[in-house]
Amino acid sequence: xxxxxxxxxxxxxxxxxxxxxxxxxxxxxxxxxxxxxxxxxxxxxxxxxxxxxxxxxxxxxxxxxxxxxxxxx
Numbered sequence: 001x002x003x004x005x006x007x008x009x010x011x012x013x014x015x016x017x018x019x020x021x022x023x024x025x026x027x028x029x030x031x032x033x034x035x036x037x038x039x040x041x042x043x044x045x046x047x048x049x050x051x052x053x054x055x056x057x058x059x060x061x062x063x064x065x066x067x068x069x070x071x072x073x
Contacts, residue, residue, distance in 0.1 A: 040051075
């Protein structure tokens with residue numbers, strides 16, 4: 001599992017994947033609200049967007065801990 005969570009993959013997750021997915025779910029939630037599907041729109045805005053925000057924060061903190069632990073050559 002540590003090979004999957006190296007600095008490069010955590011950088012991709014923290015700075016590219018989670019922000020884009022969070023933005024897409026937020027826009028989708030707003031579109032659902034505007035098209036009279038209020039309950040599912042609120043679910044998208046409140047739950048799914050927050051999951052991607054938390055995932056991005058987690059990946060950033062994990063990446064920071066990995067970069068601080070590496071010994072200087």
